[in-house]
Structures are given as C-alpha cells and as structure tokens.
Amino acid sequence: MEAVNIFSFHGGIHPPENKAQSLQLPLGRPRLPKELILPLGQHIGQASRPLVKAGDKVLKGESIAVNNGFLSSYLHAPTSGIVTSIESRPIAHPSGLSDICIIIEPDNKEEWIPLSPLNNWQEEAPTDVLAYLSKMGIVGMGGAGFPTQVKLQGAQKNILKHFIINAAECEPYITADDMLIREKTLELILGIEALQHLVQAEQVIIGIEDNKPTAIAKLNELLSERGSEIQVAVVPTKYPSGGEKQLIQLITGQEVPSGQFPADIGVLCQNVGTCVAVHNAIYLGQPLISRFTTLTGDALKAPQNVEVLLGTPVDHLLDYAEANNKKLHRLVMGGPMMGFTLDSTAVPVVKTSNCILAATKKELPEPDPEQACIRCGMCEQACPASLLPQQLLWFSKSQELEKAEHHNLFDCIECGACSYVCPSSIPLVQYYRHTKSSIREAREAAVKSDLAKQRFEARKARQEAEIAEKEAKRLARKAPAPAKAADTTKAASKAASASAAPAANAEAKKLKVDVAIAKTKLKKLQKQLLEAQENEHIEDIQALQLQVTEQEQQVKQLDEQLAKVTAAQAPAASASTAQSNPAVSAELKKAKVDLALAGVKLKKLQKQLVESPDDTELKDKISSLEKELSAAQALVDKLSAAPASNAQEPAAKAPVSAELKKAKVDVAMIDVKLKKLQKQSTESPDDQALKDQISGLEKDLSAAQALVEKLSAPAPEAKAPAAKTPVSAELKKAKVDVAMIGVKLKKLQKQLAESPDDQAVQDQIANLEKDLTAAQALVEKLSAPTPEPKESAPAANAPSAADLKKAKVSAAMAGVKLKKLQKQLTETPDDQGLKEQIGKLENELKDAQELVEKLSAPAVQTSTTQATAPLAANVGDLKKLKIDAAMAKATVKKVEKALKKAEEIKAPEIDILRQQLVEAQKRADDLEKALANPAEVKAEVAAPAAPSNANEDKKRKIDLAIAKASIKKAEKNIELLKEQGKSEEEINSSEWPKKLEEAQQKLDALTSDEMPESVQTATQSETKEQDKSPSDLSALSLEELADKIKKQKIAAAMAKAQINKLNKQLANEPESASSIQQDIDAARQKQADAEALLTQLTDAQAKAKESQ
C-alpha cells in the first residue's frame, strides 16, 4: 500500500489531549432510560414531520418522523414502546431553548420491526440507494448533521478525486471515533466500500491522527487482510486537523476556496460514524438509532465510551458514568474547544452528540476577564482558516458587518484556536458568532422588508387600478345614455323622411352602441381573467379565456360591421354593387377573424410554453396553430387580392396572376427550405456549408419576393384608379412584414424552448409579437378599404365556391384538432379545460359541416338562377337559421349533459333541467323544420327588413351570450359551493341561485323575444303604406300589430320565466307542492294563450307584409 503524502495547514494549536481517561474502560452500553426524548430537528435543515401521535405504540426502528423538504431527514424509534407525547422539551442547543420532541416510553422489550436489508445494493441504482439511506435517517455524525444523501448527491456533480474518511478526531477529550474504529473495524470498512460504490472516487483515504495507534493498527491489519484499495493517511496531531477543510488540505494539499464546498474541488468527506451507520442500514437494515458517545471529565468516576440510543437524557448517562454532582462545575456537549455548555441535564443525546464533558472547576475554569487587544498577532498565527482574527474582532466590536463579511468572516470555522492563544483572553469566537448571527438577521430582515414593500406597492397599485376602473365604468354608463336619446330623436325624424339613408344612419348608431357594450363586456371579462390569473383559479381562467375570445370576436365583428356601414353610407348613391362583393368582403372578414383568433390562441399557447418549456404537446399545438395562422393569412391575402383582380379584365390579367401565383409558391417553398436549414443551423451552429446555403436561399427568397411584389404591383395598376395601387403595394409589403416577423418569432420561440431562462430572447419575442400585431393591424387597415369601391362582379358563383372550399377546409381542420384533443383527453381524462375545448370544437365542426352542406346546396341553385337580391338575402337568412339550429342543438346537448350530471348528484334542479331540455329540443325541432322548408322561410323574409333584422339579431345573440355566460357562472358557483360541502340551505341562501334564476329569466326572455325593436323600425318606415288587410286581425295597422306581437311575446316569456321559477320553488319546497303546481298550471295556461295569440298575430303580420 503506497503511503499518502501528508501536507500541512496554516495555524493550529496543541491543547492537552486528555483522551486517555475515557479509553480506560471498555465500551459501555447503558440500560434503557425511563424515557427517550427525540427532537425533530437533529440535523441541519428543515425539522422532520412527525408520523406518530401521543399514545401510538412503536417498534424499534420504526419511522416516527419523515423528512420535511429536501434538506431534512427521517427519524426512527430507538426502542419499542409508547409515544407518550409530542411536546416542547429543552434540547441540546447553545441557546438552551426548547423545541418539539417526540417522547417515547420504552416497554423494555426491544422489539424490532421486520428488518429488510438492502442485500443487492451493488445492483441497485445509486439514486435508489441514496433514497434508502435517506429513509434510514442517516446524517453526518461528525458535528453538523448534514443529511448524508444530500452530501453524496452534491459530490456526484463533479468528478470525485478523493473520498476522505474523517477519523482525525482532533478535539481534546473525545475518543468516540477512536473507540468506534476499534470496535467496528469491519463494519466501517464495509460502509466505506458501500459509499465508494455510490460515489466512485479515484482514491479512498482514511485520515486519522497519529494519537490513535490502536485504531490505526486495527485498520491497517484488516485492510491488508482484505487487500483493500482503501488507504490510511496518518496525520500529525494538531488541532483542528479534524475540521473538514483542514483535513482535506492535510491529505490533498488543496484548499477549499472561500464560499465553495469540498465537492467543488472533487473531494468528499465523511465521518467514520456515518460510514458505520451506512453499513448498518445497508447490511442490517437498521436505521440510525444509536451512536458512540464519549462520557468524560473529572466529575465522572467512570469515564468511558458508550453506545447510546438517540434520545437518551444526559442525566441518565451521567448516572451511568457515576457523576459526582458536587464536583460537576460545567457540563459541556461536544469538546472543550467547540462544544457548548448545557444548562440542563434533561437534554437528550442526538445524532451529532459525540461527547459529554462533565468538567470540574479546575478542568474548565471560568474564562479570565477580557483585556484589551495588544495586537500581538498570535491569533493570526493560530487561525487554521488563514483569516485575520484581529481585524475581524475590530469589525465585530464596531458592528461593521459589511467589512467583516469582506474579510471572509463566514470562512471562520469557529474552532476556538484564536481564543485559546489570546494572551488578553478575548473571547474572539463569541464575537464572531455574534457578528455572524447579526449578519444573518440583517439579511433576513432585508428580505422581509423587501417583501413587505413589494406587497405594499402591489396593494397600492391594485387600489389605484380599482378606482380607475370604477371611474371608467361610471363614464361608460354615462356614455350610452345620450347615445340612446339621440337614437330615438333620430328615429322620429327618420319616420318623417322615410328615406333609406337615415335608416342606415340609425343602424350605424345602433352598431356603435353595440360595439360600446361589447367592449365594456370584454373589458370586464379581461379584468376577471386577470384576477383569476392572479389568484390562480385554474378552472375559471379557462372558462374566462373562452369567453374573452368570444367577446373579442364579437367586438371585432361589430367593429367591422360598423366600418362597413359607415363606409356604405358615404357612397350610398353609387351603391348598386352586386352581391359578389359583399360576399367576398364577408369572406374576408371571416378569414380575418379566423386569423385574429388563431393569433390569440397562438399567443396564449406561447405564454403557456414559456411557463412549461418541455411540454411537447403544447409545442405540437403551437406548430399546428402556426400552420393555421399562415393558412388564414394566405386566405386573407387571396381574398383581399380577389376584389382588386375582380375589377380587372380577366383576359388581360390571367397570365399575370398565374405568374404571380407561381412566384408566391416559389417564395413559400424557399421560405420553407430556409426555415429547415435555419433549424439545422441552430442545432449545429458551426456548419459553414449550412450557413452558405442559408444565405443563398435568403438571396433567392428576397429575389422571389421582389418578383412577387413586381407582379402584384402592376396588376391593379392596369385598370384600377391610381390611388389604389400604392395601397395594395403597401398592403403587400405589410403582409410580407407580417410573414417575416412571424418567421423571426418562430425562430426565437424555438430558441426560447431550448433555453427557457433567457431573458433577452423573451424580450425579443415580446417585441416581435408587438410588431406582429402592429403589422397585422396595418394589413387589416389597408385591406379594409379595398373591397369598398368595387365594380360589379360577374356572378356570385365564384366566391361561393371559394367559400365552400374554405368551409370544407375549416371543417377538416376542426376535425383534426378535435381528434387530437380527444387523444389528449384519453391521456388526461380529468382536464376540464380540454373538455371545454373539445365541446367548443365539436360545435365549430358542426357549424362548419353545416356551412359546407349549405354552401354546396345553393351553389347549384346559384348556377342555374340569377344571383338576385332576394336570393342573397334568403341565403343569409338560411345561414342564420342553420346557425340557430346548430345552437339549439348544442343547447340540447348541453342541457342533456347537465341533466345527467344533476341526476348523478341528485340535485333538485333536475326538473328544471328536464323542462329546459324539452324546451330546447322543441326549439331545435322548430328550427329544423323551418330549415327543411326553405320556401316558407323565403316567404317569411321580407326583403327590406332583412339587413336591419340581421343586425338586431346579432345584438340579440350577444345579449343571449351574455345571459348564457351569466347562467354558466352562476351554475359553476353553485357547483363549487356544493363541492365545498355546503348544505342545500346555505347554497340557497347565497346569492347564486337567485342570480341563476335571473339569468335564466333573461335568457328565456331573449330567446322568445324575436327582436321586437327591429320589427318596430321596419314597420316605422312602412307606416304610410299599411292598408289592405284581409282578416279582422290585420285590420289593425302594421305598427299596432307589431306592438301586440311584442306584448304577447313578453307575456309568453314572463309566463315561461314564472314557470321556471315555480318549478324551482317546487323542487325546494316539496311540502307546498300542490299550490305551486296549481300556480305552474295557471302560468302554463297563460303562456299557451300568449303563444296562440302570438302565432295569430305573426300570421297576420306576414300576410300584411306579403300583401304589400
């Protein structure tokens, strides 16, 4: 065995060893004490969490507390017995404070739990073995009690050169490790071998001081017997060679840099006691429940080493060692240099207690009074950490914490060498300890005051925001009121003039009001969403996000409509544009909405991605969305280009446009290639060939883009007025910008995914996103006016075909998305958000499919018949009807689902839900019937009323959506309350059922109320022409008729609402069932009456209109 080079460390002292006393007697094993006191915090880090409670019976080796965090440990019962209490007891701590302890009363049976040693530890993964050691409660037994598995994990970060076993035991009096090596040599070697297997160090060295010849001999004998690789390094006796950093310096010659750990220079240090504990855990399956402790001092008659159960009170051990209480002057736990005085003998032995020193007054006299520092410099000579103790003392005395820190106060190991040598008997170490605590306190206080400041400022900001919002709300409430007033005055003047233009004006006004309402709603929703995000209500967030996107869409639609109406108002005279243009612009609008929606979704997902960058599913979704986005953009491009090209002469344009198309395809292809190469280059950034290729492609791309621009520019120039060309060129440019920014964004996102912490990349992304939205806005702005001054197109066929295609594509896309989400759902069946998304997608899919059907049907029609005004209106109406039907179906489905749920939980709303279901089904049936009979619809739709009808309808739908949203909210809240285990009464007493009811009433009113206002406006313009009434009913004026219809509808709705209310009452108060039932019957009767009258009235109205 080659000898290990021994180096030296700075400073150190040679105090009297006093080790012989405790080695006179053999190892003792005290009998069980009356009670064992087990503090929960026997180690560095978080205190353990108790597993037992008072009165529990525990077996020897049973876990009684588990680790409470990363830096924590397990605790086990040292013997079998009963947990008498878990309470605060004085513990072995320099402060003499109490802490929570588990108290066990031994039953003297020493009954072990079944032991399961880790026999195949060589085959087990190291992490599993570490976890096993953690469960065995093993911590460093040298002094600090650092959880061993954490230390071993830390050691695996770097390549481990030296694995040092600390057997130096430099402190005077203590001989526990010496005795341990003598008694458990084999166990120690086996434990070291097991640890070496885990850490795979290049060199394993046992560092031992030369004052333990017996132990050294035993070690050498056994090691040579086993032919072990383990080396023994005998170091000269010098205090404090047993310090971790000092021993490392002695054996490796390397100094652990300030603020670093031994693992950082490839060294791991373990105490011999820890190695034996590891052996016991792995080979015997025994957790750490006992340790070797030295009982020494002149006050003891029989100083000796003992193997003692953890938790044994010190007074029990003093009794065992026959202490002379009269002579006992100072009781120290640990050695005379680094130990601390115990105030009480009731404190227990813990995992780190290596010595109990019962000293007489002669042995450890009172320290001499402190004198002034004479600057002799002896402390500097003695300091093993090469610090400047004098300087540190000045800083400590004058509370100059920062300077003390700069002089590396935290490298002080508090060994006490400086105090020992100080001729002025200055308690230097105490000063350092005090200063260290002060610095720690100051740090903690700073953290706390920072936190308080943050919270205070956040609160202030929140309060200001609340006030501002209230103000905004107040203003918003004020604003619509005058608008409405103006509206009514306008309506009066309109009736007089009876021309088309004012009608349009009123429409615009109404739209504006709608937009304002929708925007307010959106704002409110966004605020809710923000709040939910702040408070981390995950379920709410998803629901709200859906609502927000819906609302955004609505706002956008309304805005666009408004723009359209105002635009249409100006050149009202030059109207007469064919139907194809509106169709195209509607298409464009829709495509844009899609685009915006996809953008919003994308953004949301990206945000999620930033939070969880490893989610491949998210990434997939994002990429699919990006594809969608680009598709939508392409569609927008195509559509916005279409009107321009429509205006041209087809013959002249055809070749140019074909070329343009080709060029665009080229651009796209080059772009794709470029992207692929860029991805490769991010993976292998040094590839020069790739870079060359990329730059070549980039050149190609720009050339192709130039070509595209060139081609697309002259096309409109040929025919369109001069003003238009720059706009379209600009548009193109803006679009190219959008695409470029998109590409950049994508790239950055990829980078981000690879390095999610990169703040710069995130910032860049945010910037780009801003750019993108700006560019998109520009595109929208630019493309908006283009469809406006269009010439009459030849036929409505072409756009409808395009429409059909688009609808099919969107249907297919929705299907694919749906499938994907369903797959996800099967993987994570509890995800409420996914389910919601699926439901939404299903609806979308249905809509899209219906649209496809619808479009394919009239396509034939339009080809045969002329595309005339009534037909177009008819188609629009049909569409509306279909949407209604789809919505009704969706409602049916939803109600069915809710019913099922309600049945499951046996909620009282079952009846109501059933009724709702029946109603919804009825409505769906009605609508379907109406759909099936388009002729009827045709008759029903009076041409002049159609456009305003559509707007009214939209408004109504918004209201409907609002009402539905509020119902949903109320239902959710009720459900939540139920989940919280609130009793039925509490739920009823809360505001939600009331709110639910209100919302339902509103909804009912809305669904049954067939836009009375629009009828009114429609009739206002016709008041003069009303005559020719065949039946007695239609003898009334149209206006009166409309009034009546309205009234009846309201009556019907009210009746319905009452029925609902009564039904609920019925469910809640079964005792008064009969009377309520009567009420319900009466209400039903009322409703039936109202509905009958209503049908009569509507018939009459229709007839009157027809006759006109």
Next chain:
Amino acid sequence: MFTILLAIAVLVILALIFGAILGYANVRFHVEGDPIVDQIDALLPQTQCGQCGHPGCRPYAEAIANGEAINHCPPGGQATIQALADLLDVEAIPLDGDHGEETATRVAVIREDECIGCTKCIQACPVDAILGAAKQMHTVISDECTGCDLCVEPCPVDCIDMVEVGVTTKTWSWEKPQGITNSSLNIIATDRTSEPSSEVLH
C-alpha cells in the same frame, strides 16, 4: 492685438464646447426622482405602520429627505435611527416617544373563533397579510405580517392580538460578549492569578 483677440476667441470656443458637453450630460445622465429618498426608504423597516404620521414608509422617507426628524420610526428603533444618521451624516437622536415605543417583533394573530368575518382588518392591512372573505373567518399570514398594529383598531369584536415572535432555535443568535468590563481593568495579563484568587474575586 491679434493675440488678445485670438485668446478671447479660443476661450469663447472652449466655453461653448464645454457648455455643450455639460448641457448634453445634463440631459443624457438625468436622474429621475431623488436617489436619497430611495436610500432612506431602503433603511426603513417597511412595516407601513404609519406611526410616524405618514401613510407608509416611503412618504416618511420623502419627509426625512425634506428635513423631518429621523427619530419617528418606532418599529425601526434605535438601529434604524443610527443607520439613518450614518446615511445623512447627522447626529443619532433617541427615538421620539410621541410616535410610540420600540417593541420586540410582533405579529397579529386573529382569535378565529371570535372573528365575525367583517373584512375590516383585511382592508386595513397595508401588506395584504390577512386572508378571509365576508362572513368567513379571517386569518393572518404570519410570514407576511409586519406587526404594524393597523388591523387591531378596526376590529369590531377586538379579536386580534399582537403576539411577540418568540425566539426559536432557528432564529436564536449568539449574544455579544460583554467586552472589557471594570473587573478586567484591574487585572494585567502578567498578574493573572490562579484559582484561589479568582474565587476571592467572585
């Protein structure tokens, strides 16, 4: 004559150049706000208790910057006064008793059985450290509580106690040694006597 004119011209040109540089620097390196306020604010304990008569620590920091006395902060105590005195280079004066006494660190604790859920304390808390809803029991997040007392006054049922945060083994700190005391002044190192005499001393 020419030399004089030349000298004047050179000086004028130099003055213009340096003036431009100074003007540019004034714009370029303009500091928003008053940095001394931030420094003072950083020293204050951020309890936001208002015992100094200002609505929060920052307003008091601003007031100090404008010349108010530095001894109006009881939660900060003498340590804060000392730190402020060092920062502002003024004399450290004792705490002004009119604003309250320096106490040990305390946190508010709500006797939850007695809480009626009025939310008044929630509104009073400057750091949002009280959790609860209307007609629900409230509780204090003790880690966030700054011990400012502001929640005690509004409570209609007086169920909030200010409890001193005791020292645990985790927060305990070593005491500062007594230093050179009178008894040690009598003794010179070379005169140090052994046990009997020291016993006499005691």
